[in-house]
């Protein structure tokens with residue numbers, strides 16, 4: 001079309017079409033209507049029953065769950081998402097690492113042994129029975145961050161091969177009261193311990209140790225002590241995780257101060273590493289530690305189906321929810337089955353209803369819709385991380401990820417919490433649908449806790465795919481905000497990750513899940529009808545990752 005053919009009539013038509021795109025006509029009511037309370041209830045009742053034993057990976061609970069989900073996909077008429085299979089195998093390894101003796105630091109002031117659990121913890125992801133680090137030179141690399149959007153590189157001109165990198169917890173923005181500097185107190189991806197371990201490995205360090213500090217960590221040393229001891233499950237990469245650092249550990253803040261002083265350095269350097277002109281410092285100290293590992297390897301399963309698009313079948317909207325929970329564990333009040341009804345039988349049930357919605361949508365979705373039910377979220381987002389490093393559908397053809405985890409069971413809310421609000425243009429899609437539902441958007445209430453990095457959508461964000469994580473808020477339609485807050489707090493205090501996270505048809509009001517599912521459905525349906533790709537917003541730590549392969 002050239003400009004001289006652009007008649008007023010045509011202009012009017014174009015404007016009319018543009019206006020229509022903004023209205024609910026771009027959504028499918030048939031699909032949304034098929035999402036209902038009884039459908040959700042039926043799935044939750046089965047998945048959260050004692051018979052499924054808390055849906056722990058590697059157990060009979062997994063076998064039953066995978067069989068149920070596969071059957072549900074077949075019943076709905078969905079196509080297998082992995083070639084001719086509904087499952088994607090996820091190789092996992094459980095490593096129970098025990099230090100042989102203590103961690104030894106040798107420096108100018110002599111040799112100092114750190115006491116295991118009180119002063120240091122150390123794990124490894126390397127799949128081998130022994131891991132030894134001997135007399136590895138220690139270097140302090142500030143926050144251990146490489147962030148192009150802040151022009152920040154703690155590893156600049158630093159060769160860390162064979163060395164032990166010591167880094168601070170969180171990111172330099174914490175406590176700065178400057179929302180434009182690493183987003184201030186809002187935790188960025190760079191503040192997560194997972195990132196620090198990954199970056200140190202990319203840089204070729206032999207070991208990486210994070211300095212714990214209550215405030216910026218957001219939890220006391222006891223949490224480190226508990227979480228970094230005992231068996232842990234990891235993805236098992238083809239190289240047996242040899243590309244990871246040999247040691248991933250923590251030391252307490254008092255030990256870190258001592259380390260600086262004995263090296264003849266001022267501990268104030270730790271604070272000064274917040275400054276953009278900070279340079280890494282050799283610690284004139286070596287580190288030695290040895291781990292002996294008990295290994296157990298097994299395979300779990302992601303369950304995946306696809307609804308092929310009618311016009312752009314090679315472009316994908318990926319919905320995700322984790323099917324796993326915590327299995328059978330410590331009994332509380334005589335109950336040892338961690339049923340995980342809200343977390344996350346609810347998300348899986350809603351996603352199955354959404355899948356049905358897409359099957360009934362008129363017109364059918366133009367882009368393909370993928371339903372991905374992932375394993376081992378509770379062990380550290382492992383199923384989704386495996387998908388992200390072994391994507392079945394190309395990331396550059398994947399439009400967005402929409403993730404559902406632990407939906408509220410106390411009825412519809414007027415508000416919708418968007419975790420990581422401000423990260424991507426998906427916010428705008430959610431806003432339109434929420435408005436149509438008569439709801440308002442609330443950003444994450446505890447952005448310093450980094451919830452955006454704690455469910456499966458984050459695995460997609462890490463490979464650059466715009467990802468959305470939203471949930472019903474506190475403002476109960478029927479009973480108001482205070483009542484809603486009480487309900488949510490009761491869940492967190494009494495049921496979250498406890499055997500009492502059970503389905504109760506008497507007390508649960510599933511109408512909220514219906515409404516939230518309809519919202520998720522409409523957002524996906526809108527995206528499926530478009531030909532454009534939503535972007536990360538300026539300042540998002542995932543933007544450069546996406547741009548690198550979308551605009552080469």
Ligand SMILES: [Zn+2]
Nearest residue numbers: 343344405406
């Ligand atoms: Zn969950």
